[in-house]
Amino acid sequence: MLFLDLFVEGLVQGSIYALIAIGLTLVYGLLRILHVAHAGMFTLGGYLSVWATNASGSFVLSLLAAALAAGVAGILVYRLCYRPILHRPPHVALIASIGLYVGMEELFRLFFGPYGMSHTDPPLSETVGFFSMRLKYAEIAIMAGAVALISALAVVVNKTRLGMAWRATVAEPQMALSCGINNDRIRDLIFFIGSALAALAGAMVALVNNYAEPTMGAVPAYKALAIIVLAGLGDVGGTLLAALALGVIESFGTIYLGKALDRDAIAFAFMIVVLMLRPRGIFGKG
Amino acid sequence: MLELDNLTAGYGDFLAVQNVNLRVSAGTVYALLGANGAGKTSTIMTIAGHVGVMNGRVLLDGRDITGLPAHRRTQTGMAVAPEGRRLFADLSVEENLILGGYAHARGEEPQSKQRVYDLFPRLQERATQRAGTLSGGEQQMLAIGRALMAKPLLLMIDELSLGLMPKAVDLCYEALAALKAAGMTILLVEQNTTRALEVADDVCVLESGRIAWSGTSAAARGDSAVLDLCLGMK
Ligand SMILES: Nc1ncnc2c1ncn2[C@@H]1O[C@H](COP(=O)(O)OP(=O)(O)OP(=O)(O)O)[C@@H](O)[C@H]1O
Ligand SMILES: [Mg+2]
Numbered sequence: 162m163l164f165l166d167l168f169v170e171g172l173v174q175g176s177i178y179a180l181i182a183i184g185l186t187l188v189y190g191l192l193r194i195l196h197v198a199h200a201g202m203f204t205l206g207g208y209l210s211v212w213a214t215n216a217s218g219s220f221v222l223s224l225l226a227a228a229l230a231a232g233v234a235g236i237l238v239y240r241l242c243y244r245p246i247l248h249r250p251p252h253v254a255l256i257a258s259i260g261l262y263v264g265m266e267e268l269f270r271l272f273f274g275p276y277g278m279s280h281t282d283p284p285l286s287e288t289v290g291f292f293s294m295r296l297k298y299a300e301i302a303i304m305a306g307a308v309a310l311i312s313a314l315a316v317v318v319n320k321t322r323l324g325m326a327w328r329a330t331v332a333e334p335q336m337a338l339s340c341g342i343n344n345d346r347i348r349d350l351i352f353f354i355g356s357a358l359a360a361l362a363g364a365m366v367a368l369v370n371n372y373a374e375p376t377m378g379a380v381p382a383y384k385a386l387a388i389i390v391l392a393g394l395g396d397v398g399g400t401l402l403a404a405l406a407l408g409v410i411e412s413f414g415t416i417y418l419g420k421a422l423d424r425d426a427i428a429f430a431f432m433i434v435v436l437m438l439r440p441r442g443i444f445g446k447g
Numbered sequence: 448m449l450e451l452d453n454l455t456a457g458y459g460d461f462l463a464v465q466n467v468n469l470r471v472s473a474g475t476v477y478a479l480l481g482a483n484g485a486g487k488t489s490t491i492m493t494i495a496g497h498v499g500v501m502n503g504r505v506l507l508d509g510r511d512i513t514g515l516p517a518h519r520r521t522q523t524g525m526a527v528a529p530e531g532r533r534l535f536a537d538l539s540v541e542e543n544l545i546l547g548g549y550a551h552a553r554g555e556e557p558q559s560k561q562r563v564y565d566l567f568p569r570l571q572e573r574a575t576q577r578a579g580t581l582s583g584g585e586q587q588m589l590a591i592g593r594a595l596m597a598k599p600l601l602l603m604i605d606e607l608s609l610g611l612m613p614k615a616v617d618l619c620y621e622a623l624a625a626l627k628a629a630g631m632t633i634l635l636v637e638q639n640t641t642r643a644l645e646v647a648d649d650v651c652v653l654e655s656g657r658i659a660w661s662g663t664s665a666a667a668r669g670d671s672a673v674l675d676l677c678l679g680m681k
Binding site: 322325326328329332333335336337338339340341342343344 | 495496497516517518519520521522526527529533534535536537538542545546547549550553593597
């Protein structure tokens with residue numbers, strides 16, 4: 162059952178892309194900033210979870226620590242890096258963001274050393290039979306975790322007053338203020354949630370590869386950019402679908418296109434084709 | 448209730464409001480008139496905290512709120528139904544109302560909502576519809592309803608009748624009369640001078656950001672200069 166294998170592997174990969182890309186698209190929707198340094202949160206999550214698992218012996222605890230720390234780091238990035246330059250044209254924030262990402266990579270090197278870090282005793286590495294396949298518990302945890310996190314986010318966004326306030330701030334920031342909504346708190350919250358999700362994705366990648374290293378964010382970063390462009394910038398539902406689609410396409414592509422096209426190039430081929438056909442993204446209007 | 452004390456405000460170097468003095472007494476309707484570009488919207492948005500103040504003060508109930516951030520002004524008892532309505536278009540009618548009352552405890556929501564629905568039964572029928580798909584009249588009702596959810600003492604309405612069918616205009620003015628009867632203070636911007644003068648107690652006419660005329664609406668009705676100013680012909 163090669164087909165099923167590839168499909169499941171694609172979904173696992175797609176779940177990871179989705180967790181990264183959601184934060185990116187949330188930030189773009191709110192501030193119109195392409196938050197390149199978001200990938201740094203992914204790497205941070207990878208490192209922190211490996212480090213905390215090794216230190217505490219508890220993988221669950223390490224996930225909490227990684228999400229929380231990256232969330233707080235996200236708020237700091239917003240307040241210290243983006244907020245002071247919000248009134249400037251968008252390329253200023255983009256340059257700042259790229260600079261910040263490069264700086265973060267170097268910081269990881271300084272703190273954790275250049276060679277990366279592995280679990281001394283990799284958690285969830287046992288496998289389990291599923292139809293004709295063998296899946297690692299880690300892979301199952303990734304899919305279940307991604308579904309749970311994204312569903313929780315959907316409930317918050319669609320059903321709570323806080324979610325309404327967020328959507329109002331995206332749609333009409335001035336009127337949201339006049340309703341008594343503090344836009345700045347909403348932005349803090351979006352950076353917290355987005356960064357925490359990216360960190361969890363980083364933790365999951367570090368788990369399946371049993372490896373965290375300073376540049377692990379680079380490839381997911383540009384793929385997440387491709388995904389949110391494909392989905393139509395700022396569209397959360399579309400981002401989710403595009404992420405899963407890319408995961409699956411890559412997974413099949415490595416087998417059927419592997420000779421012609423590197424796995425990481427598939428995302429770009431996919432993006433170029435889609436944008437030629439639909440310049441505003443797959444789900445974009447008009 | 449509301450006092451603008453020698454207020455000057457604008458965008459960058461451009462002064463859209465210059466040395467404006469006005470005083471709105473509690474429980475009255477004050478009409479802010481003037482030709483296109485006279486600075487009416489800028490005045491209202493300055494009071495709401497969205498336009499930079501260069502000089503002067505905004506006082507609400509004697510309290511100086513000139514430097515208060517926009518998101519904290521709703522707690523001082525003001526709310527705005529802005530020009531162009533500016534609803535949260537992708538959100539439902541009900542969600543727009545809930546957000547209007549965001550600064551208040553959640554427990555007050557059902558009661559506030561019911562008050563708005565009593566005033567505009569139409570909105571209740573449309574509660575789950577997306578605000579962006581409402582008709583012009585319904586959108587104006589929702590903009591006013593959203594503002595009322597904040598339980599304001601001062602309600603500011605910018606261009607109440609602009610672009611509405613006569614029947615919708617009548618509905619909005621009936622609501623305005625009901626609100627006034629209930630003791631609400633209202634600052635009204637209106638293109639339709641005749642209509643505004645019928646409902647207002649006091650009036651001022653802006654011209655290029657300055658007050659060109661002010662007085663009671665009775666005096667305004669008798670003064671042809673007011674109409675000329677509003678049409679932009681001197
Ligand atoms: N955001 C802005 N940035 C710069 N200038 C602005 C801005 N908004 C308004 N202005 C300028 O301020 C002046 C007053 O505009 P304002 O919208 O307050 O007038 P108004 O009396 O409400 O006009 P109208 O009847 O057309 O609504 C105009 O010259 C306008 O071009
Ligand atoms: Mg105006």
